[in-house]
Amino acid sequence: MVRIVADTEACASSGMCALTAPEYFDQDDEDGRVVLLADEAEDCDGEVADAVRLCPAGALRLES
Amino acid sequence: MSTPADAAVSTGDIPYGIPLERDHPFDPPAAVMALHRGSEMRRMRYYPEGRLGWLVTSHRLARKVLADTRFSSTLGGPAQVPIPMPGVEAYLDFEGDFPLTPGMFIEMDPPDHTRLRRKLTGVFTVKRMKQLEPRIAEHVNERLDALAAGPRPADLVREFAVPVPAMMICELLGVPYGQRERFEADARAIFTTDETGEGKQRAMLNLFAFIGELVAAKRADPTDDLLSDLAADADLTDEEVAGMAILLLVAGHETTAKMLALGTMALLENRDQWDLLRERPELMAGGVEELLRYLTIIHTGLIRQVKEDFEFEGHQIKAREYVTVYVQTANRDEAHFIEPEKLDVTGDAKGHLTFGHGVHQCLGQQLARMEMRIAFAGLIERFPGLRLAVPAAEVPLVTGQSFYGVAELPVTW
Numbered sequence: 001m002v003r004i005v006a007d008t009e010a011c012a013s014s015g016m017c018a019l020t021a022p023e024y025f026d027q028d029d030e031d032g033r034v035v036l037l038a039d040e041a042e043d044c045d046g047e048v049a050d051a052v053r054l055c056p057a058g059a060l061r062l063e064s
Numbered sequence: 065m066s067t068p069a070d071a072a073v074s075t076g077d078i079p080y081g082i083p084l085e086r087d088h089p090f091d092p093p094a095a096v097m098a099l100h101r102g103s104e105m106r107r108m109r110y111y112p113e114g115r116l117g118w119l120v121t122s123h124r125l126a127r128k129v130l131a132d133t134r135f136s137s138t139l140g141g142p143a144q145v146p147i148p149m150p151g152v153e154a155y156l157d158f159e160g161d162f163p164l165t166p167g168m169f170i171e172m173d174p175p176d177h178t179r180l181r182r183k184l185t186g187v188f189t190v191k192r193m194k195q196l197e198p199r200i201a202e203h204v205n206e207r208l209d210a211l212a213a214g215p216r217p218a219d220l221v222r223e224f225a226v227p228v229p230a231m232m233i234c235e236l237l238g239v240p241y242g243q244r245e246r247f248e249a250d251a252r253a254i255f256t257t258d259e260t261g262e263g264k265q266r267a268m269l270n271l272f273a274f275i276g277e278l279v280a281a282k283r284a285d286p287t288d289d290l291l292s293d294l295a296a297d298a299d300l301t302d303e304e305v306a307g308m309a310i311l312l313l314v315a316g317h318e319t320t321a322k323m324l325a326l327g328t329m330a331l332l333e334n335r336d337q338w339d340l341l342r343e344r345p346e347l348m349a350g351g352v353e354e355l356l357r358y359l360t361i362i363h364t365g366l367i368r369q370v371k372e373d374f375e376f377e378g379h380q381i382k383a384r385e386y387v388t389v390y391v392q393t394a395n396r397d398e399a400h401f402i403e404p405e406k407l408d409v410t411g412d413a414k415g416h417l418t419f420g421h422g423v424h425q426c427l428g429q430q431l432a433r434m435e436m437r438i439a440f441a442g443l444i445e446r447f448p449g450l451r452l453a454v455p456a457a458e459v460p461l462v463t464g465q466s467f468y469g470v471a472e473l474p475v476t477w
Contacts, residue, residue, distance in 0.1 A: 012181070012185075012422075012423040012424075012425060013181070013182070013185030013186075013188075013189070014419075014425045014426075014429065015188070015189055015190045015429070015430045016425075018189070018190040018191070019190050019430065019433075020414075022190070026191070027189040027190060027191060028186070029186060029189075029191075030186045031182045031185050031186045032182075032185035032186050032187075032188065032189045033182075033185070050414060053415070054414065054415060056130075056131070056420070056421045056422050056423070056425035057131075057422065057423050057425075058131060
């Protein structure tokens, strides 16, 4: 398993994570910043890896 | 003073601005593709006086530059542009910093940018756009009904591509769609590259006057819309509210409209792709991403200015130099995409940079996606036999604006 880490200060509220991996990421109703729905994912989960890669603000990372 | 032409001759292989001439309506200019194949990042001269700056063409470096706030979005200082614009010589006499337009956070860096953008981001989330889906579908269906009832051939730009996103952004903001004649021409002037700086300034002042009136009205008598919410926010000045609203209004008008019309033309000219989307509607979400990547309507690139000297990718970047990130070639980069020269709605367009990258990535992207999915799906379902009413070569292209597209799209069915 890998741990999902979100930096809400860096978050630009683009919604790319919620669009790409909706089971793991949501957005705050007030300002659209990332809300984690799970803090762990399978190593091989492509959607989570895509969401991390696509984050425009570099606000997401995976820790093993 | 030497002219741009002289400079081009005397500076060898350093291009003077971006060569924007196209051989094919859907492909990036061949001359820029050639530069891209030569190197990921190179020197380029900027108008008006040939000052040296940079041109970035690869996907890898485009991402890197756009994510790095040392490449500033504030364009203060002596203005430099990567294409010749009328009246640009006036910039030669401009000594100080360009005045910042209040609320125009697209031209700001953090933390100013962050403060204003976060006032709006809650309205454009994936979830909110999902809630908006039925309303977007109503607008789309209304326009499709009108199209079906109207004469053939029809201009898809005027009848469909422009009104659908315009109605939606007006509704979200609380700007009366019926008053669009008061702002449409000015909104367009902001993005027109053959408009003078003076003309743009005049257009901006007109927009501030129009929206300013609305802000005052919303404050006195709030309605259920974004403009009323912003007007009620004690942390924002009236001018900031107006600037933010203008940014949304203008961006919401031109961009999706261009994509809907050019996207339809691209699908009609690649009929197998149109048919694929007709037979397999579940491909639409990916198809929209592919159209965004393949067509990349950001015509003149994304411009940044360096604030301090630093080393980047082995290059010495100097304060006050301009950097143009050319998204079109980045989205056709073979190092990132498989067969990028082809339109393939079943392909993987993830990571395209049409909405930009970094903290400035398009605020309205989830709205644009939803609008495009519903609009293309509706059009294909209602008019499966849609076709161009003129030869493709006769479709007039818009090349004099920041966003590329077609001026008209005559279609029949």
